[in-house]
Amino acid sequence: MSAAVQIPPMDARALRAAFGSFMTGVTVVTTRNRAGQAYGFTANSFTSVSLDPPLLLVCPGKFLSSYAEFEACDVFAVSILAEGQEEISNTFASFKGDRFARVETDDDLHGVPVIAGAVAVFSCQKQQVMEAGDHALLIGQVKHFHHSARRGLGYAGGKYFSLGLEQSAARAPKQGLKNVASAIIEQNGAVYLQRDAAGYFLPQVVVSRRGLLRDALQEHLATLELGARLAQVYSIFDQAATGEHHTCFRATTHGAVPREGAFVAVEDLARLDYAVPGQAATLARYATEYQTGLFGLFIGDADGGDIHYS
Ligand SMILES: Cc1cc2nc3c(=O)[nH]c(=O)nc-3n(C[C@H](O)[C@H](O)[C@H](O)COP(=O)(O)O)c2cc1C
Structure with a gap:
């Protein structure tokens, strides 16, 4: 038996x-x-x-x-x-x-x-x-x-990914640049911004390895307690002046009340002073594209680049 x-x-x-x-x-x-x-x-x-x-x-x-x-x-x-x-x-x-x-x-x-x-x-x-x-x-x-x-x-694994855009995002940056990941968190037609003496800026984090961009940014966003969920990559640009390679993601949230910083109406984004020049261009494009709902992916640097629409 x-x-x-x-x-x-x-x-x-x-x-x-x-x-x-x-x-x-x-x-x-x-x-x-x-x-x-x-x-x-x-x-x-x-x-x-x-x-x-x-x-x-x-x-x-x-x-x-x-x-x-x-x-x-x-x-x-x-x-x-x-x-x-x-x-x-x-x-x-x-x-x-x-x-x-x-x-x-x-x-x-x-x-x-x-x-x-x-x-x-x-x-x-x-x-x-x-x-x-x-x-x-x-x-x-x-x-x-x-x-x-x-x-x-x-x-x-409980997370969204966008294959085409992530592939572009995985492009190796130029040697020696610092990887910076930032997020455009949108809520009811407004975008979350922080501010210091140099001007407004998106929540952002410096990341040691490119493979960690999304996870490191998600962790950073969690500390802001806005309940933001990361979506797809919106902009990838080099900023030679500061030696940074930026990857900017879109994100959304509902009903968030920030402890610090504030949500700024999308239509006001283009007329603010920004601490990070590349973010000024990114948010000006965001404000325009928000009206049509058709968001592209920018890949380039301070001198220009291409917007890719899927
Ligand atoms: C990515 C994703 C996939 C899901 N797949 C399923 C599924 O295959 N079957 C299912 O019953 N619920 C699935 N769910 C959960 C349902 O969408 C969710 O429970 C439902 O919308 C709740 O509806 P209710 O409030 O009307 O009950 C999924 C949720 C997510 C975010």
């Missing part, structure tokens, strides 16, 4: 972290019920399943407030988010009010709202819902889709 093998209980947190180490994209899954009410949640459990017939799946958790709607729906849609759409992901993951009032959507052929500017959108007829533990497998047959050349938003 073989002895029963005792399997130790699993540490749910560790399991979640291990599952989360699998790099994915980010989608928003949406539906609309017969009464016309729209529902949506952020999901990275998207998987393409079959080409013939065209099938895909996502895994809604039974904990979702909208779970019953997805379980009962006839049609749903999956929007694959693009670089720069982190805020939309956050909205559909945690905002408790009307999520659709915060983002631009279009209605698909079934009248289901889909995310404007997404990399790809799949409009599906529900084929099957299979229960699987605390989640379900929602399988859809693709009835219509569209796809653009935009780059997708990435997600790994």
Whole structure:
């Protein structure tokens, strides 16, 4: 008789972290019920399943407030988010009010709202819902889709990443320059700035190794207690005068009340005096691009450079 093998209980947190180490994209899954009410949640459990017939799946958790709607729906849609759409992901993951009032959507052929500017959108007829533990497998047959050349938003280890932009950011800086990482933290049309005798400046930190830029900046932002979440790289520039190589990220927050420094309206950014000259140019561009919502990535130096739009 073989002895029963005792399997130790699993540490749910560790399991979640291990599952989360699998790099994915980010989608928003949406539906609309017969009464016309729209529902949506952020999901990275998207998987393409079959080409013939065209099938895909996502895994809604039974904990979702909208779970019953997805379980009962006839049609749903999956929007694959693009670089720069982190805020939309956050909205559909945690905002408790009307999520659709915060983002631009279009209605698909079934009248289901889909995310404007997404990399790809799949409009599906529900084929099957299979229960699987605390989640379900929602399988859809693709009835219509569209796809653009935009780059997708990435997600790994609980953080967003933007492959195209990060690759550019990983460019080796010129020898001997100090690496400085800074953040444009935006909240309700205003940007967080600090100030000293030399002028205004973005929260920034000097980083010993380029590989640590994002983590070091995130740690620095945590000390400001603004609840800021880093998004994609916005500007990379050398500042020969100070011997610095700057990498500036975008970031967002909600409801933050700064202990020091202040949020300055985006339209006022271009007329302030800045302590860091490169940040003046970066924020002037930010103020212009904020009006259109189309943000590029600048790579260059004090004499000029290129703006890359994905
Ligand atoms: C990147 C990311 C991926 C997620 N993936 C899933 C998923 O695949 N399935 C799921 O049920 N929830 C997922 N969530 C969590 C849900 O989006 C979140 O619990 C949901 O929007 C809460 O909605 P509710 O307030 O209506 O219950 C994900 C969240 C994030 C940030």
